[in-house]
Amino acid sequence: MxxxxxxxxxxxxxxxxxxxxxxxxxxxxxxxxxxxxxxxxxxxxxxxxxxxxxxxxxxxxxxxxxxxxxxxxxxxxxxxxxxxxxxxxxxxxxxxxxxxxxxxxxxxxxxxxxxxxxxxxxxxxxxxxxxxxxLPADPTGLKARLSEALARVESLERDMRNVRKREQRAKTIVLSLLDDLSGKNVINEELEHKLNFYSGKMKIQ
Structure with missing residues (x-):
């Protein structure tokens, strides 16, 4: 037509x-x-x-x-x-x-x-x-959309917590490695100072 x-x-x-x-x-x-x-x-x-x-x-x-x-x-x-x-x-x-x-x-x-x-x-x-x-005319459809959105938010928050945990573990490993290198006198004082600055650690024991 x-x-x-x-x-x-x-x-x-x-x-x-x-x-x-x-x-x-x-x-x-x-x-x-x-x-x-x-x-x-x-x-x-x-x-x-x-x-x-x-x-x-x-x-x-x-x-x-x-x-x-x-x-x-x-x-x-x-x-x-x-x-x-x-x-x-x-x-x-x-x-x-x-x-x-x-x-x-x-x-x-x-x-x-x-x-x-x-x-x-x-x-x-x-x-x-x-x-x-x-918006859907049926309240059931609107409720389903809301549930999907909340589930998505919860999933993103869970992912964020996991990322922060991985970041913390990585920082711990780096700091431990710096302590080990410093104890074995593998790095000089200038490099140690720079690594401390970027790692956020005030002093390597």
Whole structure:
């Protein structure tokens, strides 16, 4: 089936007719942070884009589109911002007057705008819960993830204790070797002083 735009109320599909109108279709970014911002901009409750999800060019400003090549591309970092949402999910837009405030708004990963529940059309892919920011609907799955994380932490702590023990044993061997060499007068005073400095031992008995 032709690709369909996943935006709210958009009926555009990848056909010869939309192509003749200059409408192009674009997949969601692979960069997780930007991909999440695209998903939030749609305001579909619980929506997670799949690899086949697309947005049409009508949801981007003209300056967001790079038409210099043979293929129309979305400029780096651009986000969809042109939608025709119903009144109950519109949000007031506050004017940003400084570069810092605008930059902060663009970098925010969350959006408190109202969202709508997305209908379940036959061609829509199910939400993808494999992303690190998505929580499983089943508490059992969340508990399993937590248990795995705790087990991983415990394993790393155990490895760290073993490494410290090996380090301590190595230091003991080195210091014992230095004592032995010093007792047999194998090393001179200058070398002994340097070895004491690096080994952390103040004086070889």
């Amino acid at each position: 032709p690709d369909s735009c996943v935006a709210w109320g958009c009926k555009n599909r990848r056909t010869a007719q939309t192509k003749s109108r200059g409408i192009t279709f674009h997949k969601f970014p692979k960069l997780k942070a930007l991909r999440k911002q695209w998903e939030i901009a749609l305001r579909w409750e619980g929506f997670s884009a799949s690899d086949s999800s697309v947005l049409c060019s009508e949801h981007f400003r003209e300056q967001d589109l790079d038409k210099t090549g043979q293929t129309v591309r979305i400029r780096e970092g651009a986000k969809p911002s042109v939608f025709n949402f119903p009144a109950h999910i519109q949000r007031p837009v506050s004017a940003r007057t400084t570069k810092t405030s605008r930059r902060a708004e663009e970098s925010l990963p969350v959006d408190c705008s109202p969202q709508v529940k997305r209908p379940a059309p036959e061609t829509r892919p199910p939400p993808n819960l494999d992303h690190s920011y998505a």
